[in-house]
Amino acid sequence: MALRLSTKRLMKELKDIQEKGTPAGIIPLSTESVDEWVFLICVLGDETIYKGEQFALRLIFSDRYPIDCPQVTFIADDQYQPPLHPHVYSNGHICASIFGNEWSPVLTAVSICITMQSMLASNKKKERYV
Amino acid sequence: MDLNHPLLASAVDLLPPFPSSHPQIQRLDRSLYCQICKELFSGPVSIPCGHSFCSRCIRGSLEVMKKCPSCNEPASEGSIRRNRALEEIVDSWEEARPIIHGLTSNNSRKRSIMNTGPKNAFAAESTKRPRKESTSRSVSPVKQSSDKKEEIDGDADDMIALDPYTNMAESSEDVKASCPLCDITMPIRDISRHIDLGCQPIKPRPKSQGRENLKADWKKVFSGAGLVKGKDVELKKITKPNYSLATPAELRSVLQSYNLSTFGDKPALAHRVQEWILLYNSNLDTSHPKSLGALRAKLNEAEASRRRDKEKGREEMASELKTSDGLARYAQDTKGEFERLRREIMERDKKRVGSGAEAPIEIE
Numbered sequence A: 001m002a003l004r005l006s007t008k009r010l011m012k013e014l015k016d017i018q019e020k021g022t023p024a025g026i027i028p029l030s031t032e033s034v035d036e037w038v039f040l041i042c043v044l045g046d047e048t049i050y051k052g053e054q055f056a057l058r059l060i061f062s063d064r065y066p067i068d069c070p071q072v073t074f075i076a077d078d079q080y081q082p083p084l085h086p087h088v089y090s091n092g093h094i095c096a097s098i099f100g101n102e103w104s105p106v107l108t109a110v111s112i113c114i115t116m117q118s119m120l121a122s123n124k125k126k127e128r129y130v
Numbered sequence B: 001m002d003l004n005h006p007l008l009a010s011a012v013d014l015l016p017p018f019p020s021s022h023p024q025i026q027r028l029d030r031s032l033y034c035q036i037c038k039e040l041f042s043g044p045v046s047i048p049c050g051h052s053f054c055s056r057c058i059r060g061s062l063e064v065m066k067k068c069p070s071c072n073e074p075a076s077e078g079s080i081r082r083n084r085a086l087e088e089i090v091d092s093w094e095e096a097r098p099i100i101h102g103l104t105s106n107n108s109r110k111r112s113i114m115n116t117g118p119k120n121a122f123a124a125e126s127t128k129r130p131r132k133e134s135t136s137r138s139v140s141p142v143k144q145s146s147d148k149k150e151e152i153d154g155d156a157d158d159m160i161a162l163d164p165y166t167n168m169a170e171s172s173e174d175v176k177a178s179c180p181l182c183d184i185t186m187p188i189r190d191i192s193r194h195i196d197l198g199c200q201p202i203k204p205r206p207k208s209q210g211r212e213n214l215k216a217d218w219k220k221v222f223s224g225a226g227l228v229k230g231k232d233v234e235l236k237k238i239t240k241p242n243y244s245l246a247t248p249a250e251l252r253s254v255l256q257s258y259n260l261s262t263f264g265d266k267p268a269l270a271h272r273v274q275e276w277i278l279l280y281n282s283n284l285d286t287s288h289p290k291s292l293g294a295l296r297a298k299l300n301e302a303e304a305s306r307r308r309d310k311e312k313g314r315e316e317m318a319s320e321l322k323t324s325d326g327l328a329r330y331a332q333d334t335k336g337e338f339e340r341l342r343r344e345i346m347e348r349d350k351k352r353v354g355s356g357a358e359a360p361i362e363i364e
């Protein structure tokens, strides 16, 4: 009967999204299970090299969330491809400090999406190193 | 187990938000939320940078990284200090919130006191979270409450006419519901303690005598004597052992001294000690400490829930959550909402694309 802290926090975030919506270009796609969410990410505006593209970001939360960072990857399947970006592997793995030593428990699913969106927005070259 | 139980429903219930017509009050409200758990501060503490969090939240975070989650300034567990002023503010805000919420949202609706309709357990429950505090209130010195409880169930508009010492939060606690585990009926405020105690009957709280108790409350605040010096609440923080050096026997003896299970291998023992110290130490940072019994129950529950996860796997656990009525409906609602949002945005995208070739989605 006692909900885990992680579940409670996630439920809160969901309700928050339900009430306030998400920022432009970030679209909640599925919350099939309580601890695995998928968001569609698009970069807005004319400046971007990702104009018109959509990427699916999958977040998997452990029961230590938000103390521990969720596992975040871009989906790579028939429907979605990860963005061409120096810090994104072709299998969707993302190399970003916010998922390492810069993770903070004050961050949320939506703030992760915003970070990913601006990571893409600031990229000028479609390159993949890995 | 009754899964439509208000307690379960409220476990995922946010306090009702303030309307955007009152940005000042939205800001005040926001400032009293812990940035880690996103709930009103519970046992708030401060660290050297000046940021505040629930004791439990920041202690958990500092175990993983020795810096402030908000500003990255270095911090350590030893630098945690209780923030008594903030705790008093949060406590009073929690009591005042439903009243102010009523004032900001139902300005147009006036009802007389005599006119209040039948009580609705759900409506009342939503004004008061089953906070850790509601458990401990029964062990802390009596808080003032009111004799007019019967009358103030309705709109906050009604409240201003009443004795200023009454408050809605207290009144809602008189609403009864049945325990989701054993089905016995009791006031909602007692349920979490009742469950913590393994479904034991709860003695009714002594009725308070208005101002007398208010005085006592003030005394308590001024003397800083928030902690109940009950038989089983000790006041000293537990110093952390060095887990890597401690032998299983040493860990067991720590556990034994707090009447905890000594079952398991070394990692299990170390984990139990660690969790216990977290619960125990953060319990000392609040004016509404729980009894050791309640803490033990909490530790056991956490361990049992982790075991369940391990045995069944997260996947199944998640789907079980979805099949249980209350949460299922919630998950369904949310999913529906997601679907709607998605469709709406897709629709919008289509329109934009349709109106001009490759028209970008613009920030509104």
Ligand SMILES: [Zn+2]
Residues within 6 Å of the ligand: B034, B035, B036, B037, B038, B039, B041, B042, B053, B054, B057
């Ligand atoms: Zn917190």
Ligand SMILES: [Zn+2]
Residues within 6 Å of the ligand: B049, B050, B051, B068, B069, B070, B071, B072, B073
């Ligand atoms: Zn800070």
Ligand SMILES: [Zn+2]
Residues within 6 Å of the ligand: none
């Ligand atoms: Zn002082």
